[in-house]
Amino acid sequence: MINRRIVLAARPQGHAGLEHFRLERTELPPLAPGQVLVRHHYLSLDPYMRTRMDAAKSYAPAVEVGEPMVGRTVGEIVESRHDRYSAGELVADMGGWQEYAVVDATVKGALNRLDTARVPLSAWLGPAGMPGITAWIGLHKFIEPKAGETIVVDAASGAVGSIVGQLVKAAGCRAVGLAGGAAKCAHVREELGFDACIDYKAHRDFASLAAALDAAAPIGVDGCFENVGGLIFDVVLSRMNAFGRIALCGMISGYDQPAAPIANPKLLLTQRLRLQGFIVSEHPELWGRARDELADGIASGRIRYRESIAQGIENAPAAFLGMLAGANFGKQLVKLI
Numbered sequence: 001m002i003n004r005r006i007v008l009a010a011r012p013q014g015h016a017g018l019e020h021f022r023l024e025r026t027e028l029p030p031l032a033p034g035q036v037l038v039r040h041h042y043l044s045l046d047p048y049m050r051t052r053m054d055a056a057k058s059y060a061p062a063v064e065v066g067e068p069m070v071g072r073t074v075g076e077i078v079e080s081r082h083d084r085y086s087a088g089e090l091v092a093d094m095g096g097w098q099e100y101a102v103v104d105a106t107v108k109g110a111l112n113r114l115d116t117a118r119v120p121l122s123a124w125l126g127p128a129g130m131p132g133i134t135a136w137i138g139l140h141k142f143i144e145p146k147a148g149e150t151i152v153v154d155a156a157s158g159a160v161g162s163i164v165g166q167l168v169k170a171a172g173c174r175a176v177g178l179a180g181g182a183a184k185c186a187h188v189r190e191e192l193g194f195d196a197c198i199d200y201k202a203h204r205d206f207a208s209l210a211a212a213l214d215a216a217a218p219i220g221v222d223g224c225f226e227n228v229g230g231l232i233f234d235v236v237l238s239r240m241n242a243f244g245r246i247a248l249c250g251m252i253s254g255y256d257q258p259a260a261p262i263a264n265p266k267l268l269l270t271q272r273l274r275l276q277g278f279i280v281s282e283h284p285e286l287w288g289r290a291r292d293e294l295a296d297g298i299a300s301g302r303i304r305y306r307e308s309i310a311q312g313i314e315n316a317p318a319a320f321l322g323m324l325a326g327a328n329f330g331k332q333l334v335k336l337i
């Protein structure tokens with residue numbers, strides 16, 4: 001059987017482009033004992049994948065040139081040589097950018113069965129999956145919101161940010177988002193229920209963006225869920241209240257180009273702020289609780305979400321590059337069947 005996959009063709013020197021990816025066809029090997037064959041229905045595209053294209057020091061190893069791009073996937077077992085798994089079961093795996101994966105099912109956590117009676121299959125890669133759990137852990141473990149506080153999140157219409165704001169509201173706080181463009185901001189306010197959303201593209205300098213934040217967060221900022229970095233982070237940092245908490249989740253503005261330095265780090269001292277970088281996979285003890293709460297919220301309709309879905313593995317690189325530039329509106333997925 002033929003498997004189509006996307007490999008890293010070369011490491012970018014600067015911006016990533018289509019030339020850094022290559023579509024390959026490979027013959028799938030016969031299964032060894034303990035292995036299962038998963039046919040992927042959806043591939044998740046996530047910003048961290050851009051950092052895996054570089055050889056720079058990070059919390060996880062880089063993808064080697066010539067190897068398939070890493071990524072989370074959901075799909076159906078089509079063949080099994082493991083007695084606890086059967087063909088037809090729906091599972092999540094780290095299958096990478098490919099149509100099929102041969103998974104060693106004897107490895108703990110390599111496969112997770114999915115309940116699609118209440119939560120649609122694709123949502124296990126978004127609001128009920130890693131991005132939603134990131135939102136839950138960043139907010140509840142690191143920001144620890146108290147009712148009445150103001151919490152700001154950027155990339156607010158995206159996979160993580162959209163869930164952060166809804167959890168902020170559920171905690172009885174004021175949710176302020178930043179997103180690129182009027183349509184995204186309208187969605188953040190009207191569909192996701194944030195109290196305010198700032199179109200950062202309409203405020204290109206510090207003074208203008210700070211004035212917009214002052215209007216949206218009149219008593220200052222108690223919690224910052226940081227996804228972007230750069231000018232946005234500088235402005236939010238400048239409006240943090242004493243003893244505010246910053247969950248440093250991502251700095252996407254610096255993934256595909258050099259990251260901007262923090263303009264005024266002295267504020268961390270003078271405002272006695274707590275800043276914690278975190279990686280969601282390093283908090284496995286919280287995944288079960290977070291996933292259960294998120295799945296309940298999705299099943300009941302309390303948690304809303306949006307998806308951008310590209311079709312076909314051959315379109316994964318373009319969809320990924322588009323997501324880095326903000327072309328996605330909600331969780332970026334690739335449908336593979």
Ligand SMILES: NC(=O)c1ccc[n+]([C@@H]2O[C@H](COP(=O)([O-])OP(=O)(O)OC[C@H]3O[C@@H](n4cnc5c(N)ncnc54)[C@H](OP(=O)(O)O)[C@@H]3O)[C@@H](O)[C@H]2O)c1
Pocket residue numbers: 046047048130131134155156157158159160161178179180181184227228248249250251252253278279280281323324325326327328329330331332
């Ligand atoms: N720490 C962890 O364990 C962990 C886990 C998951 C995700 N993350 C991080 O969380 C962040 C969001 O990830 P996601 O999966 O939810 O992606 P996403 O928000 O669905 O998609 C990325 C979004 O980032 C925004 N963006 C890109 N470049 C920007 C820039 N220069 N300035 C402002 N906004 C920019 C774009 O939205 P606009 O159109 O609004 O600009 C784009 O749609 C990323 O930084 C990611 O690395 C961290």
